[in-house]
Amino acid sequence: MSDLEERTFIAIKPDGVQRGLIGEVIKRFEQKGFKLVGMKMLQVRICNQLSPASQELLHNHYADLSTKGFFPSLIAYMSSGPVVAMVWEGKGVVKTGRVMLGATNPADSAPGTIRGDYCIHVGKNVIHGSDSVESAEQEISLWFQPSELVSYKSCAFNWLYE
Ligand code: DAT
Ligand code: MG
Numbered sequence: 715m716s717d718l719e720e721r722t723f724i725a726i727k728p729d730g731v732q733r734g735l736i737g738e739v740i741k742r743f744e745q746k747g748f749k750l751v752g753m754k755m756l757q758v759r760i761c762n763q764l765s766p767a768s769q770e771l772l773h774n775h776y777a778d779l780s781t782k783g784f785f786p787s788l789i790a791y792m793s794s795g796p797v798v799a800m801v802w803e804g805k806g807v808v809k810t811g812r813v814m815l816g817a818t819n820p821a822d823s824a825p826g827t828i829r830g831d832y833c834i835h836v837g838k839n840v841i842h843g844s845d846s847v848e849s850a851e852q853e854i855s856l857w858f859q860p861s862e863l864v865s866y867k868s869c870a871f872n873w874l875y876e
Pocket of ligand 2: 843845
């Protein structure tokens, strides 16, 4: 796979959706030049067999944090409303995406980053982004079926890359 086809998993968390930040987040990634290749809105409902996603999804997604004291509240927060799950593609999108998000704790996030500009508390930090190419691949396969992702050449490609 070409390095221009690197992909990351970005999710607007329930607070980001409720606070009307979906468009702002998409705008920032679009205007940077990254390409949207998958997107869906879903609510992870705990203890609801009929839901499109289950508690298991969040437990897998945050498996590395399962021993942390804040884990139960993190799962409750992430399932408290709809999230917008997206896959963005482009050269260096994983690392650059993390820079665009800002530090995990908004108190430490630089102004100009999404968390730096739009939130205050670590428990309501608006957005998720994969922290490595490997975790991006794992998270994308957790949240999306291969058939839900698209491949296409952006008409802006030649104006973004050389
Ligand atoms: P990030 O989301 O920047 O990758 P992470 O993977 O370490 O950060 O943690 C995942 C989420 O868990 C984070 O976005 C918010 C929550 N979280 C992390 N540390 C926390 C803490 N000390 N208290 C409360 N929530 C925390
Ligand atoms: Mg993380």
